[in-house]
Amino acid sequence: MQRRRPAQILLIASLGASLLLTACSNSGGGDDSYNLRFNHVLAESEPFHQGFESWAQAVEERTDGGLTIEVYPSAQLGVEEDIIEQIQGGANIGQNTDAARLGQYVEEVAVVNAPYFVDNLDEVQALRESETMQGYLDELEEQGLKVISFNWVQTHRHFFTNQEINTPEDLNGLRIRTPGAPIWQESIRALGAEPVAMDFGEVYPGLQQGAIDGAELVYANIPASNLFEVADHATETSHILLVNFEVVSADWFNSLPEEYQEILIEEADRAGLETSEQMESAIAEIKEQLLAEGMIINEDPDLEAFRQAGEAAYEALGLTEARDQIWSEIGKG
Template sequence: MRKLLVLTIVAIVVSTLLAAPKYVLRFNHVLAATEPYHEAFLKWAKAVEERTNGDVKIEVFHSAQLGVEEDILEQIRAGAPVGQNTDSARMGMYVPPIGVMNIAYFIDFMGAKTPEEVIQALQKVKESPSMKKWLDELENKYGFKVLSFFWVQGYRHFFTNKPVRQPADLSGLRIRTPPSPAWQESIRALGAQPVAIAFGEIYTAIQTKACDGAELTYANVYNGSLYEVVKYASETGHILLINFEVVSAKWFRSLPPEYQKIIEEECDKAGIEVSMKIMTELSEQFKQKCIEKGIIVISDVDKAAFMEAAKQAYIKLGIMDALQQLIKEVRGE
């Protein structure tokens, strides 16, 4: 009887060990569990697990459960098996030209207007010689492996307590932005004073007058209940938020080549799927939800004036050449 019990325990232990994943990635993002991105990350994780027969498991953590973004990025650089949903602006703090993708009106300068054109433009950017060079430097010099940047979170607008129609209307307003030079210089070029505040603290910051508003997507505003502290949505569409899914280059290289390919393929696939859904369907839904909560939409903005003003950010950051080079490689101009 005792021998049978021991054999049973051994069998269970062996079975458990065989079933356990060989590689585990803990993936962090700052968005709420109700955001479309969270569901997309879960789909990515499920697809990877299925295609690797359970050898690779991606555990997704929402609402910055693993920590603030900057801390996670440092862990990634150190080689930890963690990942982060970030953006080119933050990656631009390491390789400055990469930050060009999150400076105001980048996607407009690439000539993309429709959702389909956005994805096509991003594919061309990915294949461009300049971007390949920058991504290689990011990986080999700083330890960041970019799995995908086909994750578009939607156009960002200014959410404030006064209407904004032209750059002059932003004068004197303190607007919350992420703490990266590319982002802050974009907002400064458009006429406002950028204030770096953590994503989860935006509501309190506006409520306590630590800032006068924020530049976000409609989904961010609705899911964060920011309609309680801001009145106007001025549709400048100044940044189409292009997210980067980043992991440790050291960890990524430890995987078998076929698993590396699967992770990247499924990351691109999930990103394109959720991006198209956001741009063609969800953005309008969240906009209407915000309107129902009392947000007043200002649509008659002078976009041409904002685009012209935005060029100062590229110049100030010293990456106007990077923009012009990508325009040449992507648009053939």
Template sequence: MKSFKWISVLVVLTFVCFLLAGLAMAVPKYVLKFNHVLGAAEPYHEGFLKWAKAVEERTNGDLKIEVYHSAQLGVEEDILEQIRAGANIGQNTDSARMGMYVPEIAVMNAAYFIDFMGAKTPEEVMETLRKIKESEVMKKWLRDLEEKYGFKVLSFMWVQGYRHFITNKPIRTPEDLKGLRIRTPGAPIWQESIRALGAQPVAVNFGEIYTAVQTKAVDGAELVYANVVAASLYEVLKYMSETGHILLINFEVVSSKWFNSLPPEYQQILVEECDKAGVETSLKIMQELEESFKQQAIEKGLQVITDVDKEAFMKAAEKAYEKLNLVKTRNALMEAIKEE
């Protein structure tokens, strides 16, 4: 009888040991909480989930990325400060906000930047970004962000599409924007670009655009088609004027302190898979989804204006480059990608 009891005890202990071992194996050694302001239905969210899955698989579960949509962890500006402090948090941001720290890097979100670089097709856009990433000019900016301000840029191979003006009147020339209050992010490059194109820029959080239009705090916004559909803005605004004034290039950033705490092979995996998911998501958006979201918006009643005087808008955009002393910066990048 005693022997039976001892056997039972051993069986239970063995089971507990296996259970504890399994739990230990299931708990990741490193966790990144990744935040973005877009909704769960946006293509970017799916892209971030694919990135997370690939990283978890390649690190055998040691490095886990938890993706939070709709700014569940907080507004972008607060998250960026937590990142600088060394928190294990990541944020989908852009060069405009990174330009608050290294001013030159903001040029990538200036009006018609990608047009000035000469890229037209989705493939040319991604190749241009690759060349920029490899340029000594960009490498210096990224080092400054990391060493002086605590930001590690994992990738900027994430393109959200072309931004257009969505308003309650057709926009064909810069003059048509005169007197209109247009929602745009608060960073200087966004503000000056929209001002140069003829409108009055107003900083409003992404999730508050619908209400801001309803209350007439703004007369419209400038967004990609996916944003318009996800936020149902076709319910309060009538026209999407295809100015294509900004190709939204996003940056995926984490704390340099946290990043440097990872084993070197995990650092490499995190960057490689971020670039890979970014290229895949970006090409899918530019090649397939932009037109799909456009058609969805049209079906909901949005009217699309295509006869836009792009040459006039590009000429007007120069004022933003001049105002922020970014003409030489833009030209330096143009030369850098030609030399590669």
């Protein structure tokens, strides 16, 4: 029997190890780049969480387990801003976020979070055809942030307080919780209130202890976090249609096989639209529940006054031109 030289043995072993690593990578086994840990701040009872689970299940099924998504509710992986920084660094982590936070990387994209920018799901869908919007997404990708989908819409945001609100003047002096990004702050300031930056999980104790006088949220947030126990007035200002962005690392995304990339996007868009439609259709039932809990709902505030007041947010952040350009591209105006 011919004896192999040590160099031949080393070469064979090396090739074997390489083939094994390749097999593991392509199957998703043992390689973190084929697993996505997805973080969001909402409770498990929120519709978005079920939507993210639907996305994960569909991706796993279509890739035969080659790409899996683990969903972490209630910010289990960490604070949103910190997670986005990790995503920039190439970590296999995803985050449900908004245009306000992404605006800290590409300023103009924050316009999506401004008052009365879009009014319905059809206009959100139309944003996909906007060249200007696509340019913002390309800029984000250059900074390491790949937007998988922005088909996730949490319905309109309204004011939840402990007093009646009809006009922007009624908000004067009220401390209203909102996220800390500039567009959030300027939007709430423009609408008449004093913005207070606070994590979502602190809203209940903040209202309970009087640190804030109210919050601006979507209807689904209220029963999910029992906020009807600490706020008894809802005012349907509909000041922001909350478009959410699902973001992953551009480096991680580009490391996936092209087929997996397509599946990840397609299923995110599908689950997002389905979840958005479900949330819209559930509002009537949620309102009935809140009325039964004693909440007073103002369905007819002075919307024209709030719309006019909201203009100040665009002006304060220099976003009027960006808004007008996108509106022109999607046929809104």
